[in-house]
Amino acid sequence: MDNLYIQKVLNGDTEGFRYFISNYKDLAFSVAIAVVKDEFWAEEVVQESFIKVFQKLKTFKGHSSFKTWFYRIVINEAFQRMREEKKQHTYQNELRETELDSVEGNLNGLTPEEQSVLVQEALKLIPPKESLVLRLFYLEEQPSKTIADETGWSEANVRVILHRGRKNMLAAVNQLMLKELKTI
């Protein structure tokens, strides 16, 4: 389907580009926010990425899938934005073992909406590379090889980031739940 719309756009049907926007905007936003951690920045990153896709569509040779090519653009744009802003974040970066039973127990007491807010907040606390890899691996169900293609990192590096991401994510969730419990 992607290839059909690529041809349409290349043949001058600009309105055909709407297909890519409506199909990829949410996933692109998820990827962008994993890196930049801010809704407004993420929206700008997605906008710039779509413009780049439109400008460079004729250079897309189809060696990889359109999705992989598009994600590579979004990821590059997001990291470039981070470099431009030079905003310094302090992320939870030390690996900590988390009491899994307590996390699981506390999670079961939350509604799906509360769990969603908790996950979004926890993803903001961990480093951009880790939250990005976690989203691509679990949400998009992409193998580490595809993630390596999209990010330009080695497969071994992706696996290390994934390992650190899992640990840090659980620690961040645990930390947020404990904070919440203290306020009650």
Added chain:
Amino acid sequence: MDKKNQEERLIKNLMKHSLTKMPFEDFEARMMDRIHQEKRQQESVANNIRYAWMFFFVGLFLGLGITNMTANLSIQLYGISLKQVTLIIQIGLALVLLFQFEKLLDLSFRKKT
């Protein structure tokens, strides 16, 4: 192994909630406006490049025509031969043409990539 499995299950479960939908409802409309604008800009650049090449060749042939016409004239202006004056002008114009030609090639090449 059990702990690893439990961790994997827990993370999988948590990450199910990580899909962030685009929160701006008018995003698609705004994005399409920008795409149409981009298309118009691309077309206008392509048109400008076409006109630039056209005027470049018109200027080139006019220049050749005038050079040819003035080649056989032997008039003196304030004691200076017209041939000397036209030679200086011709060298100047040739440099300008080369400079413009290089710019046009660069512009057309950049547009394609």
